[in-house]
Amino acid sequence: MENLKDTVQITYPVMEAFYTIQGEGKYQGHAAYFIRLAGCDVGCVWCDVKESWEEEGHPILSVDEIVNEAKKYPGRLAVITGGEPCMHDLSPLTTALKEAGFHINIETSGAHELSGHIDWVCFSPKKFKAPLDEFYQKADELKVVIFHKSDFAWAEEHASKLGDDCLLYLQPEWGKSAKILPMIVDYVKDNPKWKISLQVHKYMDIP
Numbered sequence: 001m002e003n004l005k006d007t008v009q010i011t012y013p014v015m016e017a018f019y020t021i022q023g024e025g026k027y028q029g030h031a032a033y034f035i036r037l038a039g040c041d042v043g044c045v046w047c048d049v050k051e052s053w054e055e056e057g058h059p060i061l062s063v064d065e066i067v068n069e070a071k072k073y074p075g076r077l078a079v080i081t082g083g084e085p086c087m088h089d090l091s092p093l094t095t096a097l098k099e100a101g102f103h104i105n106i107e108t109s110g111a112h113e114l115s116g117h118i119d120w121v122c123f124s125p126k127k128f129k130a131p132l133d134e135f136y137q138k139a140d141e142l143k144v145v146i147f148h149k150s151d152f153a154w155a156e157e158h159a160s161k162l163g164d165d166c167l168l169y170l171q172p173e174w175g176k177s178a179k180i181l182p183m184i185v186d187y188v189k190d191n192p193k194w195k196i197s198l199q200v201h202k203y204m205d206i207p
């Protein structure tokens, strides 16, 4: 009991947490509670949440506070994102979320070791900081952001290292969508093992 009591007092820098609809990947369309942990050292030039890079300046919340807030909503799907969430030890947070009955998904670049109990790993590797090898085994979905036509070949390199069951998604870089999306459409028609992931929350103008 002492252990659980200690665990729930551990803290994380939380940039924001919100109940919304998962806009990307396999769980697109599902209600989910997003926990955006601050801190990222990957530095993607087109990152859509650069305010998350600095760990400092964000609310520091205990596991207890994070999970109690999450439990206020009826959905029991939690998405841990960031920033780069794998920069944190996720064991205390995920233990408490599991105890509260959550299915836990993570959004990660794979640049740092995975910790804790995660039910679904969305692996989105970046050119700006190479992923760790462990993610080719652990990924449930590969989601490659396409910014330039050369990124298709780069996506295939990652796909070739994955297990057979991993789902494959190509997601247009939001700012270049008008130019890139037609290329992705053609690519997926020619290479049907891939699917398109759109950031549908941005089209719906929700968080």
Ligand SMILES: C[S@@+](CC[C@H](N)C(=O)[O-])C[C@H]1O[C@@H](n2cnc3c(N)ncnc32)[C@H](O)[C@@H]1O
Binding pocket: 040, 046, 047, 048, 049, 081, 082, 083, 084, 085, 107, 108, 109, 110, 123, 124, 143, 145, 171, 172, 173, 174, 175, 199
């Ligand atoms: C903001 S990141 C946070 C999680 C983790 N750092 C990562 O990159 O996977 C969440 C998801 O958004 C994607 N993403 C970030 N900026 C984007 C953009 N401008 N257009 C499309 N997808 C983007 C990332 O590739 C990732 O799949």
Ligand SMILES: Nc1nc2[nH]cc(C(=O)O)c2c(=O)[nH]1
Binding pocket: 020, 021, 022, 023, 024, 034, 049, 081, 082, 107, 201, 206, 207
């Ligand atoms: N609705 C919604 N879906 C998302 N899927 C991944 C997101 C992320 O920023 O990690 C995200 C996000 O920020 N909002």
Ligand code: SF4
Binding pocket: 040, 041, 042, 043, 044, 047, 048, 049, 050, 052, 082, 083, 084, 109, 126
């Ligand atoms: S790894 Fe994720 S949070 Fe970090 S800069 Fe890239 S897209 Fe943004």
Ligand SMILES: [Mg+2]
Binding pocket: 048, 049
């Ligand atoms: Mg986002």
